[in-house]
Structures are given as C-alpha cells and as structure tokens.
Amino acid sequence: MSTTNQQFGEVDPNNAKYIRIFDTTLRDGEQSPGASLNNSEKLEIARQLEALGVDVIEAGFPITSQGDFDSVRAISQEIQNTIVAGLSRCVPRDIDRAGEAIKGGNKTRIHVFCATSKIHREHKLNKAFDEIVALSKKSVAHAREYTDDVEFSPEDGSRTELNHLVDITGAVIEAGATTINIPDTVGYAMPAEYGRIFSYVREQLPIIDEKGIILSSHCHNDLGFAVANSIAAMQGGARQIECTINGIGERAGNAALEEIIMALRTRADFYEQFTTGIKIEKLYPLSRMVSNLTGLLVQRNKAIVGENAFAHESGIHQDGMLKNRNTYEIMNPTDIGVPESKLVLGKHSGRHALKDRIEQLGYSIDDEMLISVYDAFKTLADKKKDVYDEDIEAIIDKEMETERQLWELVRFQISSGTGVISTATVVLRDSSGAEKMDAATGDGPIDACYEAIQRITGVNVKLEQYQTRAITGGKDAQGEVAVQIRHNDRKVRGRAFSTDVIEAAVHAYLSAINRIKTTTEPVLAEQP
Numbered sequence: 036m037s038t039t040n041q042q043f044g045e046v047d048p049n050n051a052k053y054i055r056i057f058d059t060t061l062r063d064g065e066q067s068p069g070a071s072l073n074n075s076e077k078l079e080i081a082r083q084l085e086a087l088g089v090d091v092i093e094a095g096f097p098i099t100s101q102g103d104f105d106s107v108r109a110i111s112q113e114i115q116n117t118i119v120a121g122l123s124r125c126v127p128r129d130i131d132r133a134g135e136a137i138k139g140g141n142k143t144r145i146h147v148f149c150a151t152s153k154i155h156r157e158h159k160l161n162k163a164f165d166e167i168v169a170l171s172k173k174s175v176a177h178a179r180e181y182t183d184d185v186e187f188s189p190e191d192g193s194r195t196e197l198n199h200l201v202d203i204t205g206a207v208i209e210a211g212a213t214t215i216n217i218p219d220t221v222g223y224a225m226p227a228e229y230g231r232i233f234s235y236v237r238e239q240l241p242i243i244d245e246k247g248i249i250l251s252s253h254c255h256n257d258l259g260f261a262v263a264n265s266i267a268a269m270q271g272g273a274r275q276i277e278c279t280i281n282g283i284g285e286r287a288g289n290a291a292l293e294e295i296i297m298a299l300r301t302r303a304d305f306y307e308q309f310t311t312g313i314k315i316e317k318l319y320p321l322s323r324m325v326s327n328l329t330g331l332l333v334q335r336n337k338a339i340v341g342e343n344a345f346a347h348e349s350g351i352h353q354d355g356m357l358k359n360r361n362t363y364e365i366m367n368p369t370d371i372g373v374p375e376s377k378l379v380l381g382k383h384s385g386r387h388a389l390k391d392r393i394e395q396l397g398y399s400i401d402d403e404m405l406i407s408v409y410d411a412f413k414t415l416a417d418k419k420k421d422v423y424d425e426d427i428e429a430i431i432d433k434e435m436e437t438e439r440q441l442w443e444l445v446r447f448q449i450s451s452g453t454g455v456i457s458t459a460t461v462v463l464r465d466s467s468g469a470e471k472m473d474a475a476t477g478d479g480p481i482d483a484c485y486e487a488i489q490r491i492t493g494v495n496v497k498l499e500q501y502q503t504r505a506i507t508g509g510k511d512a513q514g515e516v517a518v519q520i521r522h523n524d525r526k527v528r529g530r531a532f533s534t535d536v537i538e539a540a541v542h543a544y545l546s547a548i549n550r551i552k553t554t555t556e557p558v559l560a561e562q563p
C-alpha cells in the first residue's frame with residue numbers, strides 16, 4: 036500500500052527506491068556504555084519510533100538478560116505496524132529466546148549474525164570459514180521456524196574477503212534469509228569502497244534481485260563516515276539502512292537516523308530517487324526523548340538535533356539570517372520539530388542582530404544610541420560568555436538614564452509598621468536642579484513612596500508587575516527590583532539594585548517614570 040508523506044512525497048515500500056529504515060536505538064544504541072534503558076522506557080521509545088515511521092525496530096538481544104527478553108516481548112506484542120526484530124548469535128539457545136520473545140507479535144523478525152572476517156574467524160570465533168557458513172545456514176533455518184522474516188549479518192562484513200562475502204550471502208539466502216545486512220562493524224570502510232561492496236555482491240548474486248532479497252547497511256562511526264557510508268550503500272543497492280536516534284551505539288556510535296533522513300530530504304535534488312516513510316517533524320522530539328532516557332547528551336554541534344544546529348552567533352551570519360535565512364540555513368528547523376532558529380548574542384555578533392534583539396525587546400532606539408549600546412555590549416561580551424536579554428536591557432537602561440535622567444531621587448523617608456498607615460515623604464530633583472517634595476500614604480511603604488512620586492512628577496501610572504530578588508547573599512545582600520508600569524496604552528519597565536530593598540524599589544519606579552517622560556522614549560511593546 037502506498038501512502039503520502041508530506042515531507043517525502045509518495046511512500047511506497049514496493050517502490051524500487053524505497054529505503055527501509057531499521058532503527059537499532061534499542062539494541063545497538065543501548066550497547067553504548069552507560070545507556071541502559073528499563074522496559075517501560077524502551078516501550079515508550081518503540082512507540083515513538085513507530086510514530087516516526089521507521090520500518091523495523093530492533094528491540095533488543097533477548098539472550099542478553101531477562102529484562103532484554105521482556106522488553107522485546109512487550110514491544111513485539113504492542114507494536115502493530117512496524118516490524119519488531121530480536122537479535123541472535125548463531126547459537127540455538129539465542130535463536131529460541133529470540134523466537135520466544137517475538138512469538139505472537141504482528142510483524143516480527145529474527146536477526147541472526149555471525150562474524151566472517153579473517154580476524155574474527157581466527158581470533159574470536161576460532162572457526163574456519165566453511166564452519167561459519169554451515170553454522171550460519173543452520174541458524175537461519177532454525178530462525179525460520181519462528182518467522183518468515185529472517186535477517187542475516189556477516190559481522191565485520193566490510194573487512195571480509197569479497198569472495199567469502201558473496202559465498203555466505205548466497206548460502207544464507209538459500210537457507211531462508213530474506214534480508215542480508217553487510218555491516219561495517221568497526222567503522223573501517225570508506226564510502227566508495229563500502230558502496231562498491233553492495234554493488235559487487237548484487238552483481239555476483241542475481242538471486243538477490245530474483246527473490247527480492249533486501250540488502251542492508253549497518254555502519255559505525257569510528258572514522259566519522261557512518262552516514263556517508265550508509266548513503267554510499269544505498270547507491271550501491273542497499274534498500275535498508277540500520278541506524279539509531281542521535282547516532283548512539285557501540286564506541287563512536289552508529290549512523291544517525293536523523294542525519295541520513297535529512298541528507299536525503301535536503302539533497303533530494305541529488306538523491307531524488309530515494310524515499311522513506313519517516314515523518315521528519317518527529318525527529319527532534321524523539322532525539323530529546325532518547326537523550327533524556329539514556330542520559331547520553333547530544334553534543335551541541337551535532338548535525339540536525341544539536342543545540343547549535345540552528346543557532347548563529349557571528350555577526351555576518353546573523354545579518355545574513357535576518358535578510359534571508361537561506362543564506363546560512365539549509366533546513367528549516369521547524370520542519371524537524373525544533374522550535375526556532377536562534378540568534379545568540381555574543382562577542383562575535385554585529386549591529387544588525389543586536390538591533391533586531393533590541394526591537395524584539397520592545398525598544399526603539401536611534402542609530403546614535405545603537406552605536407553606544409553596541410560598544411557597551413561588546414565590552415560586556417568580552418567578559419561574559421552569554422549575553423542575556425536582561426543584560427541588553429540593563430545596557431539600554433543605563434544609556435538612557437545617563438543621557439536623559441529627568442527625575443533624580445534626593446531622599447525619602449518612610450513610616451510604617453504593624454497596624455499603622457504607611458506614609459512616605461519623597462524628595463526628587465528635576466532636570467533643572469530644582470528639588471520637589473511631597474508625601475503620601477499607601478498600602479505599605481513602597482506603595483506610599485510610589486504615590487508620592489506620582490504626585491511630584493505628575494505622571495499617573497498603574498503598577499502592573501513588581502518583582503524582587505536577592506542577587507547576593509548575606510546580611511548586606513543586594514536586592515534587585517524590577518517593575519513594569521502602564522502609562523495610557525504603553526508598558527514600561529524599570530530596574531534597580533540596592534542593599535535596601537525599598538530604595539531599590541523607589542529607583543526602579545523612578546527609572547520607569549523617567550523613561551515615560553523622555554522625549555525619544557524607549558517604548559516597550561505589548562507583552563503577550
């Protein structure tokens with residue numbers, strides 16, 4: 036049956052160019068040191084893999100432990116539309132455990148493997164090639180007693196003599212294998228070389244195409260070629276790709292599913308013939324889930340799903356992004372479920388990005404002020420790794436106030452306590468140097484001060500937000516007060532620090548009032 040996948044057009048597993056995605060996050064991925072998952076975590080990942088649209092979920096290696104057996108069993112019972120596979124050595128008990136684990140599942144597979152390279156034959160298995168062929172045939176036939184869908188992998192296939200690879204492939208097909216996976220177990224192959232293995236085996240064994248046998252790749256990333264090798268395998272004739280979410284797996288990991296998919300999609304002009312059933316908008320959420328559940332952090336600069344994959348700090352790039360995002364982004368982050376691209380402000384940023392952020396924060400400043408804010412921003416960015424929005428607001432506040440401080444606090448006095456009405460007397464100096472004093476009562480000392488300030492300045496505002504926090508510890512802790520006031524239809528913020536929280540509150544309020552009263556006022560946009 037063919038269905039439509041918005042991202043990839045026609046999804047038709049019978050199409051000769053359809054690439055089956057075999058996800059081994061729960062088996063090879065879980066072999067990453069420190070990545071153990073419990074049964075319910077595996078089941079949840081399996082559900083999400085099915086929703087993602089993978090064709091095969093390798094759910095585990097049932098002989099490994101009772102836990103692995105149980106999770107392969109639970110996944111094969113629950114997952115209905117995706118093939119669930121269990122791994123097995125060429126050992127009768129392994130095959131039986133795998134067979135028992137998948138019993139009763141809707142679509143199931145046993146994946147049998149046996150190493151074939153000279154080094155594995157001689158030093159690990161201590162068996163001659165002929166013995167390995169015989170054992171593999173017997174094991175495939177044994178696995179067929181449990182399911183018609185049996186995959187065979189000549190482990191370390193990419194380092195196996197080509198004639199041996201052809202011989203064992205032919206032999207296990209005869210024994211009943213329906214998928215042949217040729218793994219680059221130790222990430223040794225180069226792309227052209229690996230692709231050639233597939234085309235060679237196919238040329239030598241017409242039975243592959245005659246019987247509709249699927250060739251599969253399984254690449255490790257020891258030299259950083261896992262994704263490139265997987266794509267080379269497709270070009271050589273592979274129609275199943277084994278991979279993992281976030282590229283987790285033994286040592287340097289497996290080919291990263293999200294990278295393969297996005298390479299095929301982004302370069303559809305180059306790889307236009309290949310299709311998959313993956314729903315790419317689920318890639319990022321699943322990447323986060325796998326990282327959280329395995330505890331394996333995704334490196335920041337990892338392709339597609341790393342924190343920096345859609346983040347830009349350099350001024351020239353940020354400028355390009357603001358003018359046209361295609362200048363520096365070849366994919367749209369929202370397509371894969373990443374909320375948005377980020378323009379991160381830091382010491383490499385330029386004026387365009389800073390101005391854009393300032394406007395997003397709701398300010399409109401002229402070019403002259405942008406120059407001084409930019410200078411202050413660069414000085415700060417040289418000292419500080421991350422420059423936050425609050426830092427930028429503080430810089431702008433400072434610039435505004437040094438330029439146009441209309442009202443300055445001279446002194447204030449409050450009288451407050453339990454059961455008494457709070458009163459405040461405030462003295463302010465205006466820009467001509469004249470001092471003005473007034474007094475007011477209020478609902479607490481701060482409210483009384485604010486009332487007195489309104490009377491002196493003649494500005495009527497509504498206090499919408501008042502936040503206070505300690506920014507240092509101890510008896511003499513610095514307190515920060517941030518206020519947001521409304522004046523007619525405008526919202527304005529003010530912020531101040533002091534060891535006296537009432538003084539900080541008065542300064543913050545005054546700073547907001549000063550911003551309203553300035554002629555070229557910094558106006559804050561409506562907040563949602």
Ligand SMILES: CC(=O)SCCNC(=O)CCNC(=O)[C@H](O)C(C)(C)COP(=O)(O)OP(=O)(O)OC[C@H]1O[C@@H](n2cnc3c(N)ncnc32)[C@H](O)[C@@H]1OP(=O)(O)O
Nearest residue numbers: 066096098099100124125126148149150159160190220285
């Ligand atoms: C490339 C891959 O990713 S292969 C999968 C790797 N994954 C794992 O190993 C994880 C799960 N493994 C385990 O829990 C254990 O290793 C088990 C249960 C499979 C086996 O445990 P043990 O019986 O104690 O054996 P141990 O792991 O120490 O050694 C492996 C044995 O399997 C043999 N072996 C390895 N691969 C195969 C194979 N494909 N077919 C048959 N025998 C094999 C080895 O030669 C060795 O046999 P020996 O004891 O006669 O020397």
Ligand SMILES: CC(C)C(=O)C(=O)O
Nearest residue numbers: 148188190191218220
């Ligand atoms: C079990 C096999 C396919 C494997 O993981 C490998 O060879 O890397």
Ligand SMILES: [Mg+2]
Nearest residue numbers: 063220253285
């Ligand atoms: Mg592997």
